[in-house]
Amino acid sequence: MNFQNYFAVFSNRRIAAAMFLGFASGLPLALTGSTLQAWLSDAGLDIKTIAWFTLVGQPYTWKFLWSPLIDRFPMPFLGRRRGWMLLTQLALAGAIAFMGGLDPQTHLATFAVLALLVAFFSATQDVVIDAYRTETLHQTERGAGAAVGVFGYRMAMLTSGALALILADGFLSWQQTYWVMAAIMAAMALVTLFSPEPEVIHQAPRSLREAIIEPLHEFFSRDGAILLLTLVVAYKLGDAFAGSLSTKFLLDMGYVKTQIGSANKIFGMIATILGGFAGAVLMVRWGLYRSLLVFGVLQALTNLGYWLIALHGAPSLGLLYFAIGGENLAGGMGTTAAVALLMSLCNPRFTATQFALLSALAAFGRVYVGPASGYLVVALGWANFFVFSVAVAVPGLLLVLFLRKTITTLDAPKTPLTEE
Structure with a gap:
């Protein structure tokens, strides 16, 4: 190719x-x-x-x-x-x-x-x-x-x-x-x-009961179902921690709101979109397993851009754009792979129900890590907090490695057939 x-x-x-x-x-x-x-x-x-x-x-x-x-x-x-x-x-x-x-x-x-x-x-x-x-x-x-x-x-x-x-x-x-x-x-x-x-x-589904019960039964009857659900939650957890208080962090580091807004909302959005498209192209070549692993590693490591800002102390626009650009670029790639994973986990008979449940689990970190982040920043300080966010990403990466065979099977092409 x-x-x-x-x-x-x-x-x-x-x-x-x-x-x-x-x-x-x-x-x-x-x-x-x-x-x-x-x-x-x-x-x-x-x-x-x-x-x-x-x-x-x-x-x-x-x-x-x-x-x-x-x-x-x-x-x-x-x-x-x-x-x-x-x-x-x-x-x-x-x-x-x-x-x-x-x-x-x-x-x-x-x-x-x-x-x-x-x-x-x-x-x-x-x-x-x-x-x-x-x-x-x-x-x-x-x-x-x-x-x-x-x-x-x-x-x-x-x-x-x-x-x-x-x-x-x-x-x-x-x-x-x-x-x-x-x-x-x-x-x-x-x-x-x-x-x-x-x-x-x-x-x-032939009945409402089947539409409610069977998606859960079908999913949990699979080998490694619990580990797959854990992966869905854990894959972007480090990203969620790093981003949960990023605006407060940058304000504390001395950046003004205009700088934060232009870097986050404009430059960050462009980097996210570019990361998404780059991730899509690489997924065609690498497949789901390798993409999840490589993009996950990049997601974790780019959190250290904020760690560098914390160590630097004085505001630096170059460092700001480097950190936000790297994090959003890798985050866009990771999101592409994560959404592809959710698609591959859905049984076509129950796609609406299973995708809704899986996406709710995937959003768990983004929604609920905020309060814990506040306590961790107080206990660890900003620099150590971002090192911690990298450590939080490790279990998700280990799960990708452990589930290699399952993920590869999910990614295998399937022959279209029409059900009557």
């Missing part, structure tokens, strides 16, 4: 669909998060009320609870996954448009319900898109699909985050800005209509 073949994986409808659906997945997030907070602040709501609105994002955490319904009950149009995608995208467009038609000061309760509905429809769309991508992409395309999905997701967050704030800052009203976002969301339905159907058609 020559170098050109490594990039050929990006040039098909399945990968294009994964990218645009990544955009559809990321667009609603800021509209119930940072962008919504800006609107509520401009509307004159107090900080306590705005703080309560942070809870509308709970559906993203609990989406695995209703994912069996998506596996069990396909829509009567557009196949098992695309029907659900179309329904959630139209529901999202409608709910976002309704939010735009309200004044949060005078219709606060209704506004809050609509924000919660946007988060619920968005989380449901995520479940369906993850299942669709897992079932549609060929084994050799998983890395590329993960990379373009992350790219689309990041572009969507810029659209509903930075672009929405720019539009609302003198060009349009907040209501009109949300209507623009609703129109973009509605346009995503066209992506669903033109996306290809999976080549392998799998039979849905």
